[in-house]
Amino acid sequence: EDKVVQSPLSLVVHEGDTVTLNCSYEVTNFRSLLWYKQEKKAPTFLFMLTSSGIEKKSGRLSSILDKKELFSILNITATQTGDSAVYLCAVAPYNFNKFYFGSGTKLNVKP
Amino acid sequence: GAGVSQSPSNKVTEKGKDVELRCDPISGHTALYWYRQSLGQGLEFLIYFQGNSAPDKSGLPSDRFSAERTGGSVSTLTIQRTQQEDSAVYLCASSLNGYSYEQYFGPGTRLTVT
Numbered sequence: 001e002d003k004v005v006q007s008p009l010s011l012v013v014h015e016g017d018t019v020t021l022n023c024s025y026e027v028t029n030f031r032s033l034l035w036y037k038q039e040k041k042a043p044t045f046l047f048m049l050t051s052s053g054i055e056k057k058s059g060r061l062s063s064i065l066d067k068k069e070l071f072s073i074l075n076i077t078a079t080q081t082g083d084s085a086v087y088l089c090a091v092a093p094y095n096f097n098k099f100y101f102g103s104g105t106k107l108n109v110k111p
Numbered sequence: 112g113a114g115v116s117q118s119p120s121n122k123v124t125e126k127g128k129d130v131e132l133r134c135d136p137i138s139g140h141t142a143l144y145w146y147r148q149s150l151g152q153g154l155e156f157l158i159y160f161q162g163n164s165a166p167d168k169s170g171l172p173s174d175r176f177s178a179e180r181t182g183g184s185v186s187t188l189t190i191q192r193t194q195q196e197d198s199a200v201y202l203c204a205s206s207l208n209g210y211s212y213e214q215y216f217g218p219g220t221r222l223t224v225t
Contacts, residue, residue: 004153006153031212032212034212040218041200041202041216041218041219041221042115042202042216042217042218042219043154043202043216044216045213045214048212048213088153088154090154092212095209096142096206096209096210096211096212097159097161097167097209098144098156098159098167098169098170099144099154099156099214100156101146101153101154101155101156102153103151103152103153104152104153
């Protein structure tokens with residue numbers, strides 16, 4: 001059965017802390033892994049990772065994929081209260097006909 | 112330009128009634144996805160439309176759920192004889208085509224079955 005598992009389920013940190021969110025997967029015909037930020041209802045796209053070992057970076061956020069161990073991490077440095085959200089990991093099979101989502105990590109950044 | 116829109120934003124219905132949820136994708140996007148998100152959970156894939164191809168219905172949880180996409184644009188998700196466990200946020204997303212990974216999500220419809 002295809003599945004995506006995220007950890008931790010929730011996390012509370014203070015502004016300025018660095019956090020690491022984890023995503024492991026077992027998906028047939030893996031093509032890409034994607035990270036989303038969900039603040040209210042609509043998730044917004046952060047990163048797509050297809051190749052192992054290549055870090056994607058956007059400001060204070062970065063992510064990397066390990067296709068041998070079947071996991072990805074999302075790092076957020078110098079966290080801000082605006083980073084508070086649910087972070088979703090999704091895996092797309094080769095033909096992008098569906099995306100398998102994890103249950104998310106709820107991040108709460110306190111001032 | 113306009114993003115993905117969904118209507119209604121909230122729907123409260125009695126158990127046993129039918130509901131219709133609407134999604135207007137971004138103009139020109141040929142791929143359309145429906146997902147369901149229960150409280151505290153991730154997104155559960157329901158159905159995928161790509162152009163004129165037969166939809167991938169493999170995620171629909173029961174035969175009470177159906178979806179249509181008319182003219183390759185607007186999509187309607189219908190739930191018949193609603194049950195309390197159908198209560199969730201229903202999200203629609205579109206992408207440029209079947210080869211594009213970047214999905215644009217609508218704001219969702221929150222369905223509450225009483």
